[in-house]
Amino acid sequence: EAGVAQSPRYKIIEKRQSVAFWCNPISGHATLYWYQQILGQGPKLLIQFQNNGVVDDSQLPKDRFSAERLKGVDSTLKIQPAKLEDSAVYLCASSFGDRGEREQFFGPGTRLTVL
Amino acid sequence: GENVEQHPSTLSVQEGDSAVIKCTYSDSASNYFPWYKQELGKRPQLIIDIRSNVGEKKDQRIAVTLNKTAKHFSLHITETQPEDSAVYFCAASMGQAGTALIFGKGTTLSVSS
Numbered sequence: 001e002a003g004v005a006q007s008p009r010y011k012i013i014e015k016r017q018s019v020a021f022w023c024n025p026i027s028g029h030a031t032l033y034w035y036q037q038i039l040g041q042g043p044k045l046l047i048q049f050q051n052n053g054v055v056d057d058s059q060l061p062k063d064r065f066s067a068e069r070l071k072g073v074d075s076t077l078k079i080q081p082a083k084l085e086d087s088a089v090y091l092c093a094s095s096f097g098d099r100g101e102r103e104q105f106f107g108p109g110t111r112l113t114v115l
Numbered sequence: 116g117e118n119v120e121q122h123p124s125t126l127s128v129q130e131g132d133s134a135v136i137k138c139t140y141s142d143s144a145s146n147y148f149p150w151y152k153q154e155l156g157k158r159p160q161l162i163i164d165i166r167s168n169v170g171e172k173k174d175q176r177i178a179v180t181l182n183k184t185a186k187h188f189s190l191h192i193t194e195t196q197p198e199d200s201a202v203y204f205c206a207a208s209m210g211q212a213g214t215a216l217i218f219g220k221g222t223t224l225s226v227s228s
Contacts, residue, residue: 040220040221041220042121042204042206042220043216044218045210048214048215050212055210055215056212056215091158091159102164102166102208103161103164104161106158106159108157
């Protein structure tokens with residue numbers, strides 16, 4: 001089966017600019033996650049969707065980050081305006097969303113550099 | 116808030132030796148504990164997981180143990196090989212739906228031949 005797809009793979013922007021990332025989860029996966037992975041650290045959850053509804057966005061910096069999952073499939077994550085500390089890899093993951101099937105499958109990530 | 120602590124941050128072993136990585140978690144509601152392996156520049160990949168109703172699980176050279184009372188779990192890799200060199204992350208389920216993950220900071224494992 002095809003894995004989680006993300007684009008772009010790399011992005012370099014200047015601070016105060018805006019940027020958007022795209023994710024296409026594995027077909028049939030109801031749950032979609034966005035994680036931020038800063039160099040040398042583990043992934044940190046930003047937002048979790050179940051179909052097209054938000055389940056948990058408690059760690060999303062809502063003054064500058066936004067995310068949507070229209071039609072319950074693809075998702076976009078936006079940062080506006082970007083800060084230097086937003087430099088990280090943004091990972092998208094998906095799972096069936098059933099507590100019987102817990103494995104999260106990660107995409108290749110988007111490496112963001114903010115100058 | 117909830118957190119997962121992971122030790123050691125770096126681990127160097129000789130090929131054929133065993134490696135042990137330990138994690139502790141804070142949320143008593145956590146009931147799912149996966150371990151991910153991440154090679155440089157690659158995505159995290161699940162190598163083994165354990166649920167709270169099981170104390171130990173083994174898959175070939177990899178095993179995980181869970182002590183719910185003490186809130187800690189460990190990854191054991193036996194007969195290490197150079198291709199085991201990577202960053203390993205432990206994680207625990209958390210969040211409002213109980214399906215999101217909180218990750219440890221990672222252990223860089225180096226296996227020298």
